[in-house]
Amino acid sequence: MYPLDWLEERSGLVGAVRYFLFRKVPGDTNWFHTLGSATLTAFLVQLVTGVILAMYYKPDPQNAHSSIDHITHDVTLGWLVRGMHKWGASVFIILMFMHMGRVFLFGAYKYPRELNWIIGVLLLATGLFEGLTGYLLPFDQTAYWATVVAININGTAPFVGPFLASLLRGGAEIGPDTLARFYSLHMLLIPGALIGLITLHLYLVIRLGVTSPPWSSEAAGSGRPPEPPPASAGLVRPRPRAAVKGRPTE
Amino acid sequence: MENPRGDDQRHQPPPSLWPVGFAVGVVCLLVGLIVSWPAAAVGAAIAVVFGFLWARDVVAAGRGPALPEPAEPEAAPTAPAMPEPDPVERFPRSVFLEMSTLGLGAVIGGIVTVPAIGFAVLPAFLKQHSPEVDLGPITDFPEGQYVVATFLRNPSEGEISRRTAYIRNNGLVSGKPSFTCISNRCAHLGCPVQPGGPVFDSKKQTVKTKNGEVDLIPALPAAGFICPCHGGAYDQEGNRTAGPPVRALDRYEFLIRDGHLVLAGTYSVASVSGSGAQAKIHRYQLAGPGQHIDSPEAWLYPVQPPH
Numbered sequence: 001m002y003p004l005d006w007l008e009e010r011s012g013l014v015g016a017v018r019y020f021l022f023r024k025v026p027g028d029t030n031w032f033h034t035l036g037s038a039t040l041t042a043f044l045v046q047l048v049t050g051v052i053l054a055m056y057y058k059p060d061p062q063n064a065h066s067s068i069d070h071i072t073h074d075v076t077l078g079w080l081v082r083g084m085h086k087w088g089a090s091v092f093i094i095l096m097f098m099h100m101g102r103v104f105l106f107g108a109y110k111y112p113r114e115l116n117w118i119i120g121v122l123l124l125a126t127g128l129f130e131g132l133t134g135y136l137l138p139f140d141q142t143a144y145w146a147t148v149v150a151i152n153i154n155g156t157a158p159f160v161g162p163f164l165a166s167l168l169r170g171g172a173e174i175g176p177d178t179l180a181r182f183y184s185l186h187m188l189l190i191p192g193a194l195i196g197l198i199t200l201h202l203y204l205v206i207r208l209g210v211t212s213p214p215w216s217s218e219a220a221g222s223g224r225p226p227e228p229p230p231a232s233a234g235l236v237r238p239r240p241r242a243a244v245k246g247r248p249t250e
Numbered sequence: 251m252e253n254p255r256g257d258d259q260r261h262q263p264p265p266s267l268w269p270v271g272f273a274v275g276v277v278c279l280l281v282g283l284i285v286s287w288p289a290a291a292v293g294a295a296i297a298v299v300f301g302f303l304w305a306r307d308v309v310a311a312g313r314g315p316a317l318p319e320p321a322e323p324e325a326a327p328t329a330p331a332m333p334e335p336d337p338v339e340r341f342p343r344s345v346f347l348e349m350s351t352l353g354l355g356a357v358i359g360g361i362v363t364v365p366a367i368g369f370a371v372l373p374a375f376l377k378q379h380s381p382e383v384d385l386g387p388i389t390d391f392p393e394g395q396y397v398v399a400t401f402l403r404n405p406s407e408g409e410i411s412r413r414t415a416y417i418r419n420n421g422l423v424s425g426k427p428s429f430t431c432i433s434n435r436c437a438h439l440g441c442p443v444q445p446g447g448p449v450f451d452s453k454k455q456t457v458k459t460k461n462g463e464v465d466l467i468p469a470l471p472a473a474g475f476i477c478p479c480h481g482g483a484y485d486q487e488g489n490r491t492a493g494p495p496v497r498a499l500d501r502y503e504f505l506i507r508d509g510h511l512v513l514a515g516t517y518s519v520a521s522v523s524g525s526g527a528q529a530k531i532h533r534y535q536l537a538g539p540g541q542h543i544d545s546p547e548a549w550l551y552p553v554q555p556p557h
Contacts, residue, residue, distance in 0.1 A: 061410040145441055149479065152440040155538035158550040162538050166555040167371060172378040176407045 019206075026212040032106070033210060035099040040198065042092040049085040050187060057137070059183035061176055064139035089131055096124050108211040116204040123197045126190055133186035139179060147182070148174065265346040266307055271300035273354060277361075378556045380515040385464050386457035388427055388511045391419040392468070394526075396486075398449060400465040401513075414442060415502055415513065416475065418486075420527035428527040431502035432488045433516055436477040437495040440539040443484065446473030459510070475499065487522040487529055496542050498522055501531065515557070520544035 008014035025033075056075055058067040071078040100120060103109055109117035136147040151174075155165030170177045275297030282290025381404050391397055396418045404411040413434070420428035434442045447470040454467045474485040483492040488499030498521050503514040520532040520543055534543040536557050542548045
């Protein structure tokens with residue numbers, strides 16, 4: 001097809017996408033292997049709905065809650081997009097844990113995929129931080145006090161805790177800048193980190209391939225030809241002394 | 251016999267750090283043009299000095315005879331036992347260029363990144379202060395009774411700075427007014443503690459002060475103060491009596507100015523012995539909720555950020 005050929009000739013992108021979509025995976029993958037893609041899909045839903053919500057949301061203490069009210073009750077389909085974002089957040093977190101559980105139970109974190117497990121753990125922490133910062137944004141009583149408690153839990157960390165809490169609040173007390181700070185973290189910094197980590201995660205998935213389930217007959221090593229039997233049974237005949245390297249000949 | 255590679259190399263200026271200094275000077279000059287004239291002058295001086303040194307080196311390298319070469323061609327064939335100096339040992343120009351490119355990139359990146367990170371981090375720790383709050387005439391606080399005072403700690407910040415304190419007039423102590431000013435911030439994780447008893451909303455009065463409107467509602471916290479979040483409980487002096495809090499409730503410092511009760515900074519309290527005007531308050535520097543201040547665990551929080 002001409003436009004695709006044009007693109008492929010100049011960028012190689014078509015081949016890259018084709019390689020990604022049609023790469024070989026083990027024949028006995030099953031539905032559990034879709035949890036990672038499901039998590040990615042949930043993240044993309046959050047990304048899209050979040051961008052739309054940002055068009056209507058006002059991140060300052062005076063207007064935040066009324067703008068949420070406006071989104072939910074006045075803006076056409078606002079209730080739907082906000083609902084997708086709100087519930088999708090939980091779906092994203094739950095799917096991350098399920099995906100993690102699948103990887104753990106299938107032993108898919110083992111060599112050579114340890115690094116991808118570590119990136120996954122970072123993704124989990126970053127995703128939870130995304131949840132924490134997003135929770136303040138509706139700016140109702142639940143949001144406010146839950147965030148107060150969350151910040152103060154951070155504040156009880158040994159040595160650095162008090163500074164961590166001040167850093168999160170943007171000051172000694174929750175002030176007018178705290179909400180905008182959380183908003184900026186929630187929609188710029190953390191999603192950027194998530195996108196970067198997801199890119200690395202997918203790169204390693206593609207590079208290292210998908211693991212078979214542990215019960216697979218195609219599991220690693222089972223397809224290897226059998227070891228040749230030893231040339232002679234019993235004790236190995238000692239080599240003549242002269243042949244042993246480093247010994248002076250007699 | 252002609253050295254096949256020597257002639258080529260002799261005319262190269264030797265690698266030096268002068269261009270780097272020159273570049274730093276130029277950067278300093280350009281930044282100084284925007285930021286301050288003295289910095290620009292310093293930058294110009296650095297650029298001139300390093301530029302001169304650089305130019306001198308380049309010119310000196312161009313003068314071939316300056317190198318003490320002529321003796322070597324005779325010496326080389328007569329002393330073949332001496333191994334030739336390994337050419338790889340020399341600091342090659344390409345490595346120098348790579349390093350200076352990376353270094354300059356790092357410098358530029360740092361110039362951009364460091365102020366941005368400082369802008370994100372430092373405001374959380376600098377210019378922190380607790381403004382004084384005028385709660386109105388002390389005659390509005392009946393002796394021996396708790397009043398729920400709700401006020402804007404910092405009116406310029408708006409509603410977000412609204413705080414609540416439980417104020418009790420303890421009467422006169424040796425001629426001076428005594429008040430108990432308890433913060434409603436739970437010492438567990440910072441939820442708002444509530445009076446354990448009736449709050450007489452119908453007797454609410456609003457006082458206009460320098461801090462805008464202050465609401466004063468009489469209350470009878472017979473059971474002390476109770477936190478709705480995780481069940482922390484305190485007695486009327488703010489001592490922890492039950493639940494997860496690690497210490498007593500924080501208190502406000504107060505002063506009387508022109509007959510008005512004025513709240514100042516907050517401090518943390520390990521415990522209070524006695525009550526009312528005779529209370530002995532074991533006070534500490536303000537710490538965040540959940541942070542120990544007087545037990546061995548207090549070693550976990552040796553330094554507090556500015557409040």
